[in-house]
Amino acid sequence: MQPTHRSSRILLPAKTWFAWLSLLVALGLSYIPTGLTPGVPDWVALVLAFWSIREPLRVGMGAGFLFGVLVDIGHGAAMGQHALAYVVLCYLATSVSRRVLWFGPTQQALQMFPLLLLTQVIMVTVRLVAGAEFPGWWYFLSSLTSAALWVPLNYLLLLPQYQPVDRDDNRPI
Amino acid sequence: MSLAGHPSPPIFKQGPTPLVRLAVLVSICLAMLVADLKFRYLEVVRQALSVATWPLQMAAAAPADFVRNAAVYFATLVEVQKDNSALRGRELEAAQRLLRFEQLEEENRRLRGLLDMGASVATKSVAAEILYDAPDPFDRKVILNRGSQQGVEAGMAVVNEQGMLGQVTRVYPVQAEVTLLTDKDQAVPVQVARNGLRGVLAGAGQGRLELRFTLSGADVRVGDRLVTSGLDGLFLAGLPVADVVSVDRDAQTFAVIVCEPVAGVERTTQVLLLGRAAPPPPRPVPEPEPEPRKGRKG
Numbered sequence: 001m002q003p004t005h006r007s008s009r010i011l012l013p014a015k016t017w018f019a020w021l022s023l024l025v026a027l028g029l030s031y032i033p034t035g036l037t038p039g040v041p042d043w044v045a046l047v048l049a050f051w052s053i054r055e056p057l058r059v060g061m062g063a064g065f066l067f068g069v070l071v072d073i074g075h076g077a078a079m080g081q082h083a084l085a086y087v088v089l090c091y092l093a094t095s096v097s098r099r100v101l102w103f104g105p106t107q108q109a110l111q112m113f114p115l116l117l118l119t120q121v122i123m124v125t126v127r128l129v130a131g132a133e134f135p136g137w138w139y140f141l142s143s144l145t146s147a148a149l150w151v152p153l154n155y156l157l158l159l160p161q162y163q164p165v166d167r168d169d170n171r172p173i
Numbered sequence: 174m175s176l177a178g179h180p181s182p183p184i185f186k187q188g189p190t191p192l193v194r195l196a197v198l199v200s201i202c203l204a205m206l207v208a209d210l211k212f213r214y215l216e217v218v219r220q221a222l223s224v225a226t227w228p229l230q231m232a233a234a235a236p237a238d239f240v241r242n243a244a245v246y247f248a249t250l251v252e253v254q255k256d257n258s259a260l261r262g263r264e265l266e267a268a269q270r271l272l273r274f275e276q277l278e279e280e281n282r283r284l285r286g287l288l289d290m291g292a293s294v295a296t297k298s299v300a301a302e303i304l305y306d307a308p309d310p311f312d313r314k315v316i317l318n319r320g321s322q323q324g325v326e327a328g329m330a331v332v333n334e335q336g337m338l339g340q341v342t343r344v345y346p347v348q349a350e351v352t353l354l355t356d357k358d359q360a361v362p363v364q365v366a367r368n369g370l371r372g373v374l375a376g377a378g379q380g381r382l383e384l385r386f387t388l389s390g391a392d393v394r395v396g397d398r399l400v401t402s403g404l405d406g407l408f409l410a411g412l413p414v415a416d417v418v419s420v421d422r423d424a425q426t427f428a429v430i431v432c433e434p435v436a437g438v439e440r441t442t443q444v445l446l447l448g449r450a451a452p453p454p455p456r457p458v459p460e461p462e463p464e465p466r467k468g469r470k471g
Contacts, residue, residue: 024229027226027229028229028232028233029233030233031226031229031230031233031234032233032234032236032237033233033234033237033304033305033306033308033316034237034308035305035306035308036306036308036310056176056177057176061191061194061195061198062198064198065198065201065202068202069205069222070222070225070226073219073222073223073226074223074226074229074230074308075307075308075309076307076308076309076314076316076343076350077308077309077311078206078209078210079205079206079208079209079215079218079219080201080202080203080204080205080206080209081206083198083202083205084199084202084203084206087195087198087199087202088195088199091177091191091195092177094176094177094178094191095176095177095178095179095191096178097176097178098178098179126206127311130206130210130211131357131358132311132312132357133311133312133357133378135310135311136310139310
């Protein structure tokens, strides 16, 4: 049942509209006003990383840039702060995609953690250079919770691809 | 389109390589960051795009609103009664002061007329409520539930019943962003209420403020009240801002003066926005100095 390169399971092709819809939903989740609660996962980064690994030809750095700018506007952050971090995230996620897909979801999560941490480090570096205050170490808790959510999110976003085209008892897919 | 880390053979190559695309996008981002943080060029773009993100933001804020309202709904009767009696007492006190204030204002107007001074600054005010902390963890900012449609303007002072909280820095159609006094980049021109000594107050982190560029010999004591001086032409003069907590005169030129905000800056919900109804008069232009004449040879 593992939807990785090791398994024999064949998935349906992902639909482009589903990828963009999931990105929009992630954007909406990131707009929920949680204030300064530590450890709120970065939904947009998670979903961008997922699609950069699964469908690198459809969702890539362009989507990272677009959604980064939208997050910047919604959060009132510096314009380009999230965009820069997400572009780098999408580039790295695309470049490791073929390797990561050989592992199961838990091991994938372990490999995503450094990438998600790096996006946060980029954002902190950019703002510190611009003269902002250091937000405290709890800020980095967010990438830990994001990585922990990788497994359920992986399952959720693969659900539409699990469905068979038409039910047929003679076909095992 | 070729993928990062997986080069395709030359005959299949189309478009720029991933590294080139990365470099282009990263340089666009860096240019945007500089333009926004250094020069504030992108406010127009931000306002325009915020119209597009607006419906999504409203939808996302709905559950938070629900939780907040539910908490109010389940407040007990005893609490409400207690609150009510406290408010009645305060209203009585305020009404008495208001009567006196009206009389004084009338007197002030007449005296100003006698002395031929200009009318004192007309003010306008908007009542608002703090919705939540801004999600950007690098600043100390909050979001209000009033925006440009209700007459909020950038630069207005934000006060509660005790004193000043911050300043409106960004205005959206129905929301506004307030930079709190404790933010590192927020400065307020103040004066010591006791002797009129002027200075600049700025955020210092950890909920503290610092009176900057005040000479070590200056007459500032622990416990002094600082009020706005109104010299910037934005704030009204005389709003209480902070109390001096400690004065360290051992530093070389300037004393290190730590202050604490009068209003509970980080834990208040109901606020009032105060601004000037008319823009302040333009600053006087210094007269050009006459060209120094060449001394005649004698």
